[in-house]
Amino acid sequence: MTIENTIFLLKDGSVGTLCLPDATAENGKAMLRYLYQVSSETPYTGRSAEDVALLTVEDQVAWLQKSLDSKDSISFICVQNGQVIGSCEVELLLWKRCRHRARLGLSVLKDYWGLGVGSAMLAHMLNILRGFNYIRQVELEVYETNTRARGLYEKYGFRITSVQPDALQLDDGTMLDAYHMVCRL
Template sequence: MQPSLEPLDAKQYWDLRLEALDQNPEAFATSYEEAIQRENPIDGVAKNLTNEGNFTFGSFKNEELVGVVTLLQETPIKLSHRANILAMYVSPKMRGEGIGEKLLLEAIEQAKSINSIEKINLTVVTTNERAKKLYEKLGFKVFGTEIKALKINENYYDEDYMVLFL
């Protein structure tokens, strides 16, 4: 585990992001097709990795990035007490190794270190039981469900909204 990814990690992050969008399209608002059409995506990732209030944590195995999660603090003054968990993904070949939990714990600790953050929000597809169990284990609670939150081809996916109060 490393504290936070750096611009030098942008290529590996982008490659893992594309894998995530391809392997688990129901878990992300962005589609693989949209992602591969972006201009200079690696430069964009590198820039995002340096944005204030954006913390992207990664897990490496043999120098290969195998898991990521982003903690993003809200910037408007009235919302700055909130942060969001985004882009959580662990490569299928590494699932079951505890990587997701370690990544989330790192993000939660980062949030706790910022005095203004009082809560962390996330969304998860209702059928993703494995992820929901992990979030619940770490203290997240469902506070709402959006019906038909995502539409992929002709299939709809509902999403649970979850919160962890720090």
């Protein structure tokens, strides 16, 4: 699915662009750099840096092409000065009984935390989803110690509906619970 490029101001006065780039090797490399950096900076992504190191540029080009062609997902990235600084993706559930639901994932590079990148991406995605008359709720998981992300989601109307114990194991063996959150559209 394609989206229109959207330009927004970060809290520091700089400019970011929400877009879905073409499926080229250059953009695949940029996505791979982003995924490796974000997975190295925070334990809250499902993939570790070691997991991302197993991905190839071709994998990322295929992901970009799938995102452009897909009817069951919506994806975009945030770019500043040619660097990917954030990513947002929603999977639309197409089964008849679950068609009213969408699952969201969002990440931002640590240097851009607190500058409004996550807010811009989340607000943009929720606005896109409100255009689908059959989607009634957006769902996500956030880990118990990720209070910054949880606060962002709550600001946009997400509420905790359940807890999954021991959903994520950190490198040191610590287990974190996941909060399942839902936002009604």
